[in-house]
Amino acid sequence: MDFSLPYTEEQERFRQEVRAWFNDNIPQAMRAPVDPNDYDEELYSFWRGVHKKLAAKGWLFPTYPKEYGGGSLTPDHEAILQEEFRLSRAFPDGHRGYTNNVILPALLVWATEEQKQKFLVPILTAEKVAFQGFTEPQSGADLANIQSRAVRDGDDWILTGQKVFIGGHGDPDLLYCPMMTDTDAPRHRNLGYFMVPVPTPGLELKRMNLIHGQLNFFIFFDNVRIPGDHLIGGDHQGWQVAGSTLEQEHGGRGQAAPADDNVEALVSYVQRTIRDGVSLGKDPVVQQAAMDAYIDFRRNSLLALRTFWMYTNRTEVTYEGNVSSVHGRESSLRNVIRVRDVYGMYALLGAKDPFAPHGGEQEVNQRGRAGQNHAGGSTNIAKVVLARRIGISRTKERPAPTPATATSYGG
Ligand SMILES: Cc1cc2nc3c(=O)[nH]c(=O)nc-3n(C[C@H](O)[C@H](O)[C@H](O)COP(=O)(O)OP(=O)(O)OC[C@H]3O[C@@H](n4cnc5c(N)ncnc54)[C@H](O)[C@@H]3O)c2cc1C
Structure with a gap:
């Protein structure tokens, strides 16, 4: 099944423009290192400057209103930018900017006009983090x-x-x-x-x-x-x-261009690795692990995309972000085990080891996954919220207002 999104010619031209800009403006030496431990001062200051330039083009926060420093572009533009950000290794997780951007919906919904000028504008223009x-x-x-x-x-x-x-x-x-x-x-x-x-x-x-x-x-x-x-x-x-x-932090804005570098790397490793003269994909245990990882990844993508579509079409997101968040977190833990099953000890070789597959990418994920699953609230709490949203808990909970539901502004 082909999960790729059909883009129009105009959108493909936009993608080429973005790609060319990255090629012209981001030297290879300034691409994000595989291991976040290697992210140094020089890279940090370089990228702070890049974020300002991207903001000035309306590419840093593309769907946010221009009057506050965003791009007033469409969700499709955001998807393209997100994909190109990831390909260019703009940031370790493919995130935009250094601001933890879950603040943005709260400012759009709750801040006064003066406060938007004071706080939202400098964040969207990347002057402040x-x-x-x-x-x-x-x-x-x-x-x-x-x-x-x-x-x-x-x-x-x-x-x-x-x-x-x-x-x-x-x-x-x-x-x-x-x-x-x-x-x-x-x-x-x-x-x-x-x-x-x-x-x-x-x-x-x-x-x-x-x-x-x-x-x-x-x-x-x-x-x-x-x-x-x-x-x-x-x-x-x-x-x-x-x-x-928290609506956004718990998955309620979805993702414009969901991706999973570790699963993609796993599949390509199985495709191209020959072990004892036999293609790795012919081993039924490896094949099963790789397929299960791929299915989880595709399910995550569809859930996150659907939520993004709902959010950007101003449909109230009630439980969908939580389903996506819980599934993403739980499947990420299943996938680190599958990665170890397929790569064996190679999954644990870090970025400085010449034998590390994919430059050590799997090791970074093995090391960080359990902790990352606590960032943004733990999986257990995501489940508590989900139970409330679908009416199977002691208490019921309605979603908090977001820019999709509360105001005429996008974002
Ligand atoms: C890498 C990382 C980045 C982070 N970044 C930020 C950040 O930028 N800003 C920020 O404010 N916070 C941040 N956090 C904190 C994160 O939000 C908390 O770790 C998370 O909310 C859990 O809180 P806690 O660590 O105090 O665990 P605790 O609250 O002590 O919980 C411990 C365990 O008990 C479980 N538990 C607790 N209560 C219940 C319950 N009622 N039902 C079922 N299970 C329960 C939890 O799920 C968890 O597994 C980050 C954490 C990490 C690890």
Whole structure:
């Protein structure tokens, strides 16, 4: 079955334009390394500059409104850009920019016009990078249990507390953080959602070195003073604003061009490897493992594409993102086992080993997969949300507003 998307001639011309731009502007030496541990300062500053140039062309956040620094392009353009980003190895995961972009729906839906100018525009134009400061030592899976405090002082807010596991490349310019504004109010009504400039006196970021090799931070707030207009939404609406962030984080925007480099590498390895004079694909055990991996990958792609189609056509996404997220997470763990079954010990050879298949790509995934499945909330919590969305839980839950459902803006 052919799963490829039919593109029009105009779209294919656009693809050629994008590809040519990447070829002309990104030297081979500046392509992302296989192992995130090798992502150095020089690459980081080079790509910060590239992101600004891409934003100016409307290619960094293509479907976001031009008036705020996006491209006002179509979802099909986004799919093409996403594919070309991946092929050019623009970023370790093929992500766009260094901002953790789950902030964008929350700003589009909840920020005032002045706040959009102040926060959304610099993020979309890549002038500023924003990281997500949600998790705390006692509020990961139970995110509503946030304990960090925000106390009013005149027009300002004073922030105190701690965040943990905050991920991203380089140093952020902004953190978006729900903090407790009212110790007497009930859960889900006791938070505010703040944009915290970095650096600010009293704010400290400390590196956490996790096994996957990408950067994560502990963040400490010791009487950090921020202006009153850095609160997005009302001072008791932080959980609701966070909901608009989490809809996207839990898969609710889908993916324009889903891909799985590890499964594609696995299939091509089975196709072209000869072991003891016999094609690897003739081994029934290997063949089965490769097929199962491929089926999981194709299912993931279809689920993510369908959600993307729904989102960009302004159909309310209720459970579809969660199904996609749970299936993606669970199948990724099945696939790391299949990869080990097929490659044997070669799956564990890293980027510096000359015998590592695909430059060490499988090893990076083997090392990072379990941890990555906790980023964005664990699989168990994705299932808790799914159960609520399909009405088989103690509580029911409606999706939070997103740009697809709440406003006339795209994105
Ligand atoms: C690589 C990485 C990047 C991350 N990036 C960010 C980031 O940028 N910003 C940010 O804010 N956070 C980030 N996180 C944090 C991430 O969101 C949390 O790790 C996640 O929400 C789980 O929280 P926890 O680690 O505190 O686990 P805990 O909450 O302690 O949970 C431990 C285990 O118990 C399970 N569990 C807990 N409660 C239940 C329940 N009710 N039902 C069933 N099972 C349950 C969980 O699924 C988990 O397996 C990142 C984490 C990782 C590993």
